[in-house]
Amino acid sequence: MQRITIADIAREAGVSTGAVSYALNGRPGVSRATRDRILAIAEELGWEPSPAARSLTGASTQTIGLVLARHPSTLGVESFYMQFIAGIESELAPRSFALLLQVVPDIEAELRTYRRWRAARRVDGVVVVDPRHDDPRVALLGEPDALPAVVVGDPALAGGLTNVWTDDAAAVRESVRYLYSAGHRRIARVSGLPELGHTFIRDVAFAEEMTRVGLEGEIAGTDYTTGSGASATRRLLTSHEPPSAIVFDNDVMALAAMGVAAELGLRVPDDLSIIAWDDSPLCQATFPALSALSHDVTGFGAHVARRLFERIAGERGGSHLDSTPTLRPRGTTRARLV
Amino acid sequence: MQRITIADIAREAGVSTGAVSYALNGRPGVSRATRDRILAIAEELGWEPSPAARSLTGASTQTIGLVLARHPSTLGVESFYMQFIAGIESELAPRSFALLLQVVPDIEAELRTYRRWRAARRVDGVVVVDPRHDDPRVALLGEPDALPAVVVGDPALAGGLTNVWTDDAAAVRESVRYLYSAGHRRIARVSGLPELGHTFIRDVAFAEEMTRVGLEGEIAGTDYTTGSGASATRRLLTSHEPPSAIVFDNDVMALAAMGVAAELGLRVPDDLSIIAWDDSPLCQATFPALSALSHDVTGFGAHVARRLFERIAGERGGSHLDSTPTLRPRGTTRARLV
Incomplete structure (x- = not known):
């Protein structure tokens, strides 16, 4: 050849x-x-690119890196990551880049991976997901001569690194206002992994907006799996004052909640309104179809990849709002007589 | 450092x-x-490993490759690939290997990727998924000096390359026999992408087993998405002689079928029995819970990675049965009076 x-x-x-x-x-x-x-x-x-030229000059590795610090059992359930990766890939293929993907058990292993990749010149840059408060990965990637990086998350979590984010707080507030206007007075939130920064941001937005409309709302934490979402829902619905509406942090937990409601003999949406997050195709496959906070996850991934290529090309970083998830009311929400 | x-x-x-x-x-x-x-x-x-030593000696790239020739829109829906990748990754991390992942539009682009990876020494070996009959990828990877490869699929599709497979034909036959014993006489199958080898193998097993028990069964092809699964189900259920049981080629289409049945006023399992494939956690989140042909997808991915490491280490290839998916009857199947 x-x-x-x-x-x-x-x-x-x-x-x-x-x-x-x-x-x-x-x-x-x-x-x-x-x-x-x-x-x-x-x-x-x-x-x-010629591999010889590449190793001699330190030129492009034609590779960007993504480390997922998640347990394999929680990774396969949500469609978020596969859709997000598909979006990244859509920007890589035309440039003959590929994605180096590593799944590790924890943040420490993720830090070791970044150090190893940098020392061995395995990638041109990295996409960092699930940022936390005081994130050691953000600190590492903020050092001089660190790998070019794009943080997927709120500016408050990115420590000055280039970041691409969705305005989750605005989306949570919209869902609370929507349910309040529909007559709901007992509203709960089933959230994702509590250590993730965006979980905290959504929790705060939920609590603040509930206070603003004069309500108190319960928040139940999960690990994003269907099992933990079902348990949290069952606990809420069998409590002394069960909610009439629940907002979920992903789609598969909202789907599991429909199962729990049916099992308990509750009708959706007459007895319980449900709002999902991410709006994968699953949300339109259920009956009734799931109301959801919707954003284009594949487009989000593509946007992140473009910003990383800008960083790799030496452009200055910045903070880039990708979108604000918007509420798509479908069959699982309904106005309620106060 | x-x-x-x-x-x-x-x-x-x-x-x-x-x-x-x-x-x-x-x-x-x-x-x-x-x-x-x-x-x-x-x-x-x-x-x-020292990058210098690596490039001088042609030693390990500490990388294995996976190309997915799928449209991004079909990739994010099923949990199969993310669970499968999580399984591969579980074998890579302890060896400090990473996965080079590329999503391409078609088989031709996949062939170009293999040629490019080989020329540029980007990976030590590759995992090939979704093999077809007379697959040009199998031909390419069967050439002398080709990249070490493991084909994920039936020996009949692997052209002598190392392969790891699940006995899908046996699983299909079991599901037909189960439904027949339960009294079903109108059984349909909603299959995946028709061009994939394992779709054909399942189609043939279904047709043969139906003939063996003296029935004729309909097969409706899809692209694995919830939308195509819902359309196929609606078409079958509104036909002149609707089936009383449907076997699906993944889990999200089976879930969509539950939605279609509810929309049409059919009760599951009284009016319609449903069997899913792959048995992701979604199957236990629905109500009633989905009966499914179950296998350990993450363990399957790990098995494939171990076989690839054997090939990379120079061991002889072979054909390795990973498992036979077994039917787990749950709430969506029930005996039917003949």
Whole structure:
């Protein structure tokens, strides 16, 4: 197989070799349309950077890294990560980049992975998910000469690193206001892993908005699994003052809650309103269909990847709002007579 | 950060440097217990192979590759891949390996990826999923000097390459026999992507077993998504002779079928029995809980990774049955008076 050169791509695209070089290295200097055309031709011809050149010059590894510090048993249940990864991948393929994925048991192992990847020049940059308060990963990646990184999460958690976020607090407030307007006075929230920063942000927004409308609301923590979501729901619904509406931190727990309600003989939405988060296709597969705080998870992943390429190309970082999840009322919520 | 050497690991483990070398390179010569202990110590100390040594000698890239030729929209819905990847990862982390993941639109792009990875020495070996009949990937990876590979699928699809498989045909036959014994005489199957080899194998097993018990059964093809599963179910249930039982090729389509049945006013399992495939935690979150053909998807992924490490270490390939999915009857199936 003959090696494809930058000159081959330039000839095919009808541009200079310089323009090809800019485009392949993700640097400014060519228009977006030209860059996309060059990348498409490079992909078509099967171009790859010379490994020799790469190791000698410290040039691109054509790889970005993602570490998930989650237990395998909690990873497979939610569709969030696979959709998010699919979004990242949609930006990698046209650049002939691939994703180096590592699943580790805890944050310490994640830190070791970043150190190892940096020392061995395995990736050009990393995507950091599930940031926490005082996150040691943010501290490590904030050091001089650290790997270029994009934090997926709120600016308050990113410690000045480039971050892409969804406005979860606004979404929680919207869901509380919606349920309040519909006549609900006992509203609960079933949240995700308590150590994650965005869980805390959503918890605070929920408590504040409930106070604002003059209510007190209960929050039950989980590990995002269907089992923990079902347990939390059962506990809430069999308590002394059961809620008439519950807002969940993902979709599979909301689905499990529909099962628990049916098991307890409660009708959804007449006896219990349910709002899911993330709005995967599952939400439209249930009957009644799940009302959900909806955002484009695949598009979110793609956005994160584009910001990481900007960082890798040397552009200054920043804080980028991807979207505010919006409430899509479907069959599991209904107005309630006060 | 001082580089950790093989001597450091040997001292810590109380073994020879030779034993450490065998263990780190995945070669025979140390017991499994010793190898696991050495790998744990290497991980603990933060050992990594020298990149210089690696590029000079063509030694391990500490990476295995997985290409998914699926559209992003179909990837995020099923939990199968994330659970399977979590299983692979459970075998990688203790060896300081990572997974290079690439999502591509089609088989041709997958072939280009393998060629590029091989030329650029990006991975030590690859896991090939969703094999088809006369699969060009199997042909490519069967060439001399090809990347070590493990095919995830039936021996009939692996073209002599190392493969790890689940006996899907036996599982389909069991589900048909179970439903027949329960009194069902109109049984349908909602299958996955028709171009995949295992879809064909399941289709044939279904048709043969139905013929054996003296029935004719309908098969409706889908793309595995909840939307296509719901459409196929609606078509079957509103036909002239609707089935009283449907066997699905994954779990999210079975879940969508419960929604369609409820929408049509059919009771599950009184009017319609439903059997899912893969048995993710979703199956126990619905009410009634979904009967399913169950296998350990995470364990399957781990098994595949171990076989790939054997291949990379130069061991001979072979065909390895991982498991036969077994029927777990839950709330969506019930005996029916003939």
